Every structure is written in C-alpha cells, then in structure tokens.
Amino acid sequence: MQKFSIKSKMTNVIIIHGTEGSPDGNWFPWLKAELEKLGCQVFVPKFPTPEGQNLDNWLKLFEKYKKYLDGNTILVGHSLGPAFLLSVLEKLNRPVKAAFFVSGFLRLPNNLEVNKTFTDRQFNWDKIRHNCKKFYVLHADNDPHIPLEKSKELAQNLGTDIVLIKGGGHLNKESGYIKFDLLLEKIKNEL
Numbered sequence: 189m190q191k192f193s194i195k196s197k198m199t200n201v202i203i204i205h206g207t208e209g210s211p212d213g214n215w216f217p218w219l220k221a222e223l224e225k226l227g228c229q230v231f232v233p234k235f236p237t238p239e240g241q242n243l244d245n246w247l248k249l250f251e252k253y254k255k256y257l258d259g260n261t262i263l264v265g266h267s268l269g270p271a272f273l274l275s276v277l278e279k280l281n282r283p284v285k286a287a288f289f290v291s292g293f294l295r296l297p298n299n300l301e302v303n304k305t306f307t308d309r310q311f312n313w314d315k316i317r318h319n320c321k322k323f324y325v326l327h328a329d330n331d332p333h334i335p336l337e338k339s340k341e342l343a344q345n346l347g348t349d350i351v352l353i354k355g356g357g358h359l360n361k362e363s364g365y366i367k368f369d370l371l372l373e374k375i376k377n378e379l
Contacts, residue, residue, distance in 0.1 A: 199285070199379055200256040203232045206267025206291075207241065207302055210234060214266060214360045215368040222372050226379060231256065235272075243305040246272055262378055263287040263320075264371075267334070267358065270325075270342065271306040278312050280319040286378040288324045288371060291331055291359045293338035294345075313345050323348040324374055328356030328363070 201223050203216050211217070211232035220230040231253055235246050257276075261284040265273045270292030277287065295307050317323075323346040327339035336350075343350045353370065357363025 197260045199228045200258070200261045201228050201230045201375070202253055202256065202261065202263050203230065204263070204265040204269035204272055205232070205235065205237075206265075206269050207300065208237050209266065209269075215365050215371070216266075218367045219264070219372060219375075223375065226376070228262075228379070229256070238302045241302040243272070243275060246306075247275065250276065257282075257284055259283060259321075260285055262375060264290070264375070265292060266290045266360070267292065268303055268306060271303070274311050274316055275306070277316045277319045283319045283321055285320075286322040286324065286375075287320045288326065288375065289339075289342060289346075290326045290368075290371065291328070291334050291339070292325065292342050293334045294342055296334070296338060311345070316345075317347055322378065324351060325349070326351045326353060326359065326371060326374075328353045328359055330355055331358050333358050 203219065205211065205213060211234050216232050220232055223230050233249060233253060235249055257280060259282065263273050263284060270289035273287060299307060325339055325343040325348055327336060327350050329336060329352055339350055359365050
C-alpha cells in the first residue's frame, strides 16, 4: 500500500516597514532569511517614504501583493506598518492567519504630517478582527517615539494583550534590533 503525504500550503509572510523605513532596515532582512529557511515565502515591499508617503500610494503599491493574502498569510508591521495593515485588513474578503504589530500606534500627539492619512480616521474594528485569526502587539516599555499607551489602545481595539519588551526602545536598529528572536519564535508558533 502506497503512503501519501499531504504537503501543507506554503505560508506567505509580508513585512511592512514604517516611516523612513526600507526592506533593508532593522531586523527585516534577518527575519526574512530566517523565515525562508523554514519554507515561508517572504515579501518586504519598499514603500515611498517620506516623499510620496500617504495611504493611497501605499495601498496602490500593495495591490501586487494582495494575491498572497489568504488563510495561510502572516502579516508583520513595524511602527507605521501596523496602521497601514489595519487598512489592508479592513478591505479583505477572507481572513489571514495572523498579524504581528511591532511598536505600532493609531494616533499620536503631534503626529507627523506623513502619517496622518494612515491614522487620522475611524477604523472598522469589527471587520479588522474578522479578517485576522490572531493578533500580536509587541511594544517596549521605553519606546522613545511611541508611548506605551498608544500600543495599549491598539491592542485593546484588536482584543489582544501586549507582549511587553523590557528596554527595547523602538525595537529598531537604533535600539540594537538587527535580529528579533522573540518575534521569530512567536511567528514560528503560527506556522
């Protein structure tokens, strides 16, 4: 009798940078390489920033990645990335597997003009929660750019808890994050 093995569908991971970010910044190249070793297909789009940075331009650029959004997709956003991903999740017709929001926020006091189209609006939280099976919000207790309260507000709207990281700063290269082992372990739990 012949044995059949059913190969599960490949997990797509899409990593979204923030304001003045790039696919080559922070822990993004490291995370991409680690996830590819695990058999994931990983995309790290380059969005216009700060020139041309607005929600419409980012959504237009993201159009070519929409075909990778399905029940096996994991989304990862850093800084402004989570606010952008909220807009993506609002528009989906089927849920993704998980979303990881790192150092994210909704609205900030004295918000940069380039962030306003992403954050100065009402989000459809019911639709967002319906379109993602599991949310993770990771934030440091000493982020110099995003107050912890902003991440708490985000987590509350998503119906999840914050994974609080001691002394992590903005969880970016400037804070020593060119690798992010905790994030990788949490993503592995969703694969």
